[in-house]
Amino acid sequence: MLVITRKLEEKITIGNDITVSVLGIKGNHVKLGIEAPRDTPIYRTEVYKNIVEENLRAAAVPQDISLLSK
Amino acid sequence: MKQAASSISHHGETMLTVSTTRFGDILIEEDRVIHFPDGLLGFPDQKAFIIEQHKPGSPFYWLQSVDLPYLAFVVINPLLGEKNYLTELPPSDQAYFSGIENGRTLALALVTIKPESVPPLTMNLAGPVIVDLESRTGRQVVLSTTRYTCKHPLVL
Numbered sequence: 081m082l083v084i085t086r087k088l089e090e091k092i093t094i095g096n097d098i099t100v101s102v103l104g105i106k107g108n109h110v111k112l113g114i115e116a117p118r119d120t121p122i123y124r125t126e127v128y129k130n131i132v133e134e135n136l137r138a139a140a141v142p143q144d145i146s147l148l149s150k
Numbered sequence: 151m152k153q154a155a156s157s158i159s160h161h162g163e164t165m166l167t168v169s170t171t172r173f174g175d176i177l178i179e180e181d182r183v184i185h186f187p188d189g190l191l192g193f194p195d196q197k198a199f200i201i202e203q204h205k206p207g208s209p210f211y212w213l214q215s216v217d218l219p220y221l222a223f224v225v226i227n228p229l230l231g232e233k234n235y236l237t238e239l240p241p242s243d244q245a246y247f248s249g250i251e252n253g254r255t256l257a258l259a260l261v262t263i264k265p266e267s268v269p270p271l272t273m274n275l276a277g278p279v280i281v282d283l284e285s286r287t288g289r290q291v292v293l294s295t296t297r298y299t300c301k302h303p304l305v306l
Contacts, residue, residue: 121188121292123292124292127276127292127296128191128292130276130299130300131191131192131274131276131277131290131292131300132191132192133192134260134262134274134276134277134300134301135190135191135192135193135223135260135274135277135290136192137262137264138223138224138260138261138262138274139193139221139222139223141172141222141223141224141263142263142264142265144265145224145263147263147265147270147271148204148208148210148224148263149205149208
């Protein structure tokens with residue numbers, strides 16, 4: 081993992097078209113501003129992981145699906 | 151790799167045979183396939199699905215992979231299980247659903263069935279699937295709000 085230290089209002093650029101700015105720091109909260117092409121998905125990592133895991137559970141449909149007929 | 155789907159032309163309409171584990175072979179019009187350019191989260195390679203109703207009159211549908219016979223999700227219109235879903239969302243999330251009123255957009259929530267859990271049926275309202283019916287393309291979006299979870303109790 082690349083580790084970079086930035087100050088408030090400083091930025092990093094990823095590739096040619098993604099910029100991440102440090103907009104604010106308050107206690108243990110960091111506010112980031114992300115500029116990226118519209119079709120670049122940006123996720124909060126824990127939310128993204130939750131959805132991936134839930135998709136895997138949803139894909140494991142049990143043999144008995146009588147619950148759907150109630 | 152075994153080809154799960156094959157197409158033939160029938161009365162000018164291209165028909166597709168989709169092999170499925172749960173339903174056997176399904177013959178459908180090729181233009182009913184919905185394309186997911188990014189797949190689903192965790193399933194990035196599954197780029198084509200069909201939607202079939204569970205049973206006539208049922209609120210449940212199946213989102214069946216065209217290429218993986220065993221991959222099929224139970225889905226439901228999230229508004230049937232949570233009437234306030236759209237109005238509770240912030241404007242940035244509501245924008246995903248903008249075509250619903252004119253019938254251009256279809257919203258689906260993936261349903262998880264866990265018979266031993268309480269409640270046994272939950273739906274994923276944090277990552278709904280949005281289908282643009284005109285272009286026949288779909289994607290799973292991650293909402294920015296934390297108002298809804300991916301395990302929202304589904305009580306009909």
